[in-house]
Amino acid sequence: MATFKLEVITPLKKVLEMEVERVILRTSEGDMGILAKHAPLVAELAVGEMKINSEGTEEKFFVAGGFLEISKDRTLVLADEAINIKDIDVEVARKEAELAKQKLAKLKEDRDIAVTQKALQSALTKIGMVENR
Structure with missing residues (x-):
C-alpha cells in the first residue's frame, strides 16, 4: 500500500513524524x-481519536482541537493536544473530568462554560479510549 508523510505537532513539541499508510x-x-494521494484539504480538528496504520500495525492517539492540512505528499496535524493512548493516565483523566463537572455546575458565563465543556469532553474521551482499547 502507498504511504505518505504524517507529522503531528502540538504547541509544546513535535509528537510524531513518520511514513504511514x-x-x-x-x-x-x-x-x-x-x-496516500488524498486531495489537498484544510480542516478544523475536533476532540477525538486518531488511528494511524503503518506496516501492519495501528497506533491510537487522543487529539484535541487544532487543524489538519493535507498536501500532495504530506499530512500535517497541528493539534492543541495529541497523546499516544499508551501515555494516557486514566486516573488523571478521571480527576480532570470530575473537576470539570464541578466547575461546570458553578459557571454562569457562556465562554467559561464552553471552555469547561471542552475540558470535560477531552477528559471523558481519554478515559473512553483507554478503557475500550
Whole structure:
C-alpha cells in the first residue's frame, strides 16, 4: 500500500513524524480517513481519536482541537493536544473530568462554560479510549 508523510505537532513539541499508510481522525465535520494521494484539504480538528496504520500495525492517539492540512505528499496535524493512548493516565483523566463537572455546575458565563465543556469532553474521551482499547 502507498504511504505518505504524517507529522503531528502540538504547541509544546513535535509528537510524531513518520511514513504511514492510513490515518483516521475526527474533524469538526465528522470522521475522516486519509490515504496516500488524498486531495489537498484544510480542516478544523475536533476532540477525538486518531488511528494511524503503518506496516501492519495501528497506533491510537487522543487529539484535541487544532487543524489538519493535507498536501500532495504530506499530512500535517497541528493539534492543541495529541497523546499516544499508551501515555494516557486514566486516573488523571478521571480527576480532570470530575473537576470539570464541578466547575461546570458553578459557571454562569457562556465562554467559561464552553471552555469547561471542552475540558470535560477531552477528559471523558481519554478515559473512553483507554478503557475500550
